[in-house]
Amino acid sequence: MQMADMQYQFPDDRGHFGPYGGIFVAETLIPALDELRTAYAECMADPAFVAEFEYELKHYVGRPSPIYHAKRWSNLLGGAQIYLKREDLNHTGAHKVNNCIGQALVARRMGKPRVIAETGAGQHGVATATVAARYGMECVVYMGAEDVKRQAANVYRMKLLGATVVPVESGSKTLKDALNEAMRDWVTNVGNTFYIIGTVAGPHPYPMMVRDFQTVIGKECLVQMPEMAGRQPDYVIACVGGGSNAIGIFHPYIGVDGVQLIGVEAAGDGIETGRHAASLSAGVPGVLHGNRTYLLQNEDGQITETHSISAGLDYPGVGPEHALLKDSGRAEYVGITDEEALKAFHDLCRFEGIIPALESSHALAYAAKLAPTLPKDRVLLVNLSGRGDKDMHTVAERSGIQF
Amino acid sequence: MSKIQSTFARLQADGRKALIPFITAGDPDGELTVPLMHALVAGGADIIELGVPFSDPMADGPTIQRASERALAGGMSLRKVLAIVRTFRETDVTTPVVLMGYANPIEAMGVQAFAAVASEAGVDGVLVVDYPPEECANFASVVKSVGLDPIFLLAPTSSEQRFRDVAEAGSGYIYYVSLKGVTGAGHLDFDEVARRIPVIRKAVGMPVGVGFGIRDAESARRIGAVADAVVIGSRIIEEIERSPREAVVANVEGFIRGIRAALDQPAGGAQ
Numbered sequence A: 001m002q003m004a005d006m007q008y009q010f011p012d013d014r015g016h017f018g019p020y021g022g023i024f025v026a027e028t029l030i031p032a033l034d035e036l037r038t039a040y041a042e043c044m045a046d047p048a049f050v051a052e053f054e055y056e057l058k059h060y061v062g063r064p065s066p067i068y069h070a071k072r073w074s075n076l077l078g079g080a081q082i083y084l085k086r087e088d089l090n091h092t093g094a095h096k097v098n099n100c101i102g103q104a105l106v107a108r109r110m111g112k113p114r115v116i117a118e119t120g121a122g123q124h125g126v127a128t129a130t131v132a133a134r135y136g137m138e139c140v141v142y143m144g145a146e147d148v149k150r151q152a153a154n155v156y157r158m159k160l161l162g163a164t165v166v167p168v169e170s171g172s173k174t175l176k177d178a179l180n181e182a183m184r185d186w187v188t189n190v191g192n193t194f195y196i197i198g199t200v201a202g203p204h205p206y207p208m209m210v211r212d213f214q215t216v217i218g219k220e221c222l223v224q225m226p227e228m229a230g231r232q233p234d235y236v237i238a239c240v241g242g243g244s245n246a247i248g249i250f251h252p253y254i255g256v257d258g259v260q261l262i263g264v265e266a267a268g269d270g271i272e273t274g275r276h277a278a279s280l281s282a283g284v285p286g287v288l289h290g291n292r293t294y295l296l297q298n299e300d301g302q303i304t305e306t307h308s309i310s311a312g313l314d315y316p317g318v319g320p321e322h323a324l325l326k327d328s329g330r331a332e333y334v335g336i337t338d339e340e341a342l343k344a345f346h347d348l349c350r351f352e353g354i355i356p357a358l359e360s361s362h363a364l365a366y367a368a369k370l371a372p373t374l375p376k377d378r379v380l381l382v383n384l385s386g387r388g389d390k391d392m393h394t395v396a397e398r399s400g401i402q403f
Numbered sequence B: 001m002s003k004i005q006s007t008f009a010r011l012q013a014d015g016r017k018a019l020i021p022f023i024t025a026g027d028p029d030g031e032l033t034v035p036l037m038h039a040l041v042a043g044g045a046d047i048i049e050l051g052v053p054f055s056d057p058m059a060d061g062p063t064i065q066r067a068s069e070r071a072l073a074g075g076m077s078l079r080k081v082l083a084i085v086r087t088f089r090e091t092d093v094t095t096p097v098v099l100m101g102y103a104n105p106i107e108a109m110g111v112q113a114f115a116a117v118a119s120e121a122g123v124d125g126v127l128v129v130d131y132p133p134e135e136c137a138n139f140a141s142v143v144k145s146v147g148l149d150p151i152f153l154l155a156p157t158s159s160e161q162r163f164r165d166v167a168e169a170g171s172g173y174i175y176y177v178s179l180k181g182v183t184g185a186g187h188l189d190f191d192e193v194a195r196r197i198p199v200i201r202k203a204v205g206m207p208v209g210v211g212f213g214i215r216d217a218e219s220a221r222r223i224g225a226v227a228d229a230v231v232i233g234s235r236i237i238e239e240i241e242r243s244p245r246e247a248v249v250a251n252v253e254g255f256i257r258g259i260r261a262a263l264d265q266p267a268g269g270a271q
Helices: A002-007 A027-044 A047-061 A071-077 A096-110 A123-135 A145-150 A152-160 A175-188 A206-214 A216-229 A244-253 A320-328 A338-352 A358-373 A389-398 B003-014 B030-043 B062-073 B078-091 B103-109 B111-121 B137-145 B160-169 B190-204 B217-224 B234-242 B245-264
Strands: A020-024 A067-069 A081-086 A114-119 A138-144 A164-168 A193-195 A235-239 A260-268 A284-288 A290-295 A331-337 A379-384 B018-024 B048-051 B097-101 B125-128 B152-154 B174-177 B208-211 B229-232
Touching: A020 A320, A027 A047, A027 A096, A027 A175, A027 B152, A047 A096, A067 A216, A071 A081, A071 A338, A071 A358, A081 A216, A081 A358, A096 A114, A096 A123, A096 A193, A096 A206, A096 A244, A114 A123, A114 A175, A123 A138, A123 A152, A138 A145, A138 A175, A145 A152, A145 A164, A152 A164, A152 A389, A164 A175, A175 A193, A206 A216, A206 A244, A206 A320, A216 A244, A216 A379, A235 A244, A235 A358, A244 A260, A244 A320, A244 A379, A260 A320, A260 A338, A260 A358, A284 B103, A290 A320, A320 A331, A331 A338, A331 A358, A338 A358, A338 A389, A358 A379, A358 A389, B003 B018, B018 B030, B018 B062, B018 B208, B018 B234, B018 B245, B030 B048, B030 B078, B030 B245, B048 B062, B048 B078, B062 B234, B078 B097, B078 B103, B078 B111, B103 B111, B103 B125, B111 B137, B152 B160, B160 B190, B174 B190, B190 B208, B190 B217, B217 B229, B217 B245, B229 B245, B234 B245
Parallel strands: A081 A379, A114 A138, A114 A193, A138 A164, A235 A260, A235 A379, A260 A331, B018 B048, B018 B229, B048 B097, B097 B125, B152 B174, B174 B208, B208 B229
Antiparallel strands: A020 A290, A067 A081, A284 A290
16 A cells, blocks of 8 residues: 555656646736745644644544445345445535645635635635634635526525625536636735635645545544455446545555545436536546636637536546546546436435435445445445535425425 | 748837737627728738637636637637638738647647648748647647747746746747736736836747737827737727728728728837
8 A cells, every 4th residue: 555655656746647637727827826835835834733623623524424234225226335435524524624624724824815716616715704704714615507596505604604605607507607706806816815726626735735635524434334344345436526525535545456436426317318417427537716627618718608417526627637547547536417416415314324415425335336246245435525514505495396 | 031030120110019910710790800801901010919719718808708709609610710711812822820729629630731821821830829838839830840939928927937838839929918817908017017028038039029909099009119029809809899890901900000000100100
């Protein structure tokens, strides 16, 4: 494991994961990224910074998050044993907060009093608003107008936490448009503003920095799985939108032999319908939002609109490290449709008493497909990246129920 | 010497400043783009920056994003932009045309294919907003090999190392983004521009154009007093937006004529 870890050294010093990643931004942002890269390197080299990050994760977030053996659901499926990494039990209800704390601490060290963020489902926005309140920072969250409608409860949560939520009316009014708008804010206010990106995408050093803050998930699993299951899992399964929860649990396992890594993308109405958000399964490499990666685009190189029942997966790109893991074959990427994700959502509610986020339901749905094909002594570890309270409206609407 | 370089040489010999208007190809529709380009020249443009619309124009403000959305809604694409330049060249073989846009449409077409078609169509320079020098060594050498000038941006925040990077990678001219922020944004710090331009010009050994935030004759005149070229974009898009279709071409020509007149006033001259 140690050797394999040493062989996998990405990104390079300019943020490249093989042919992916990099720094594809307008000149106005280059100095800001240089400054961030230097500050981040100083933070990670400072034991006091690392200690404070770990203290906050333990006492504010409630880490380590437990691993839970979903015995009843596993028995009903009749195959491999399914274990859940309970990121849904974190403060704010998802893995997003791990990264927000890390970046807010970097921002504080850089002397930036104002943080901005983009958000899709609202989980990253809530996590950013939370840490901004915790550290006394001004907070502005950009959110696609369409998502503001879909995620009204999270919008109110952010406002309660003192953040300003700006609905973005341009383009498709979803996550990618919120990201465009946040970049514009950053370019304009770069002197006093830190941009907290919520996923492992964007220009270097973001994909690396967000990954580093999220790998706490996988590092805990490496310790917990032997305690819980007597060994490491055969499969690690996580949903992939931008890909931060997946990288967080995959990365520490990259060098571990015999562990298959499976990323689950949103296949929406089905990949063949064109209404999906499966960038790795159905996209081609290109340049967007500061990095080179797989993108959903038309033949003219215009980014196409995506669809998923889950706002957090509704993004036409994906983190560059996933692009590399796909090409190298170290991870496999599959699609799960809205319908399949909903079934897994309901099953976990009914059989385990856990309401999962619709994002995480995609990973659960793939585990439910895979488990019955495997012997009972096989072990699947699924990253339950968030809780589903925020999705009540979407699920109810789908079932024709009005509150 | 490229057409862009000879344009600057001629202007410098005459003691004049280059006027570089920006419009987005396909805005308000594809049929008006060539007439608009001719109108810009008639109004006094020396070089035309022709925007290639992109679905996610991160470095642009809302005005140019709206222009991109209108163009894309009308079916504009990079290949169609190149066809527009070819048509423009049937009646204007002298005015340099610089394509300005984002990397992804070019990568989707293929860098080699793009360079070949652009050169053949009569394009003179390319400015790819999200290609900083360190990410486009291959692109810059490919476009240079077919005689196109790769144009780069510098910003108020750029370091002297960046000056050297763009001097190395670029040719034609440097586009100095006069303020922090996106296209069409507010305040221009004339004193800051006046301090920076001579330093940059000396470091890069190329003419320096200034853009972002130039909105009227007065700001154009003040920038023209210190820079080699004045780039004006969002304000023209606003003119296009507020004009009825049949008046768009005449209104844009009239607007550019006013800017040209201000630029050609002797230094210190009254309005």
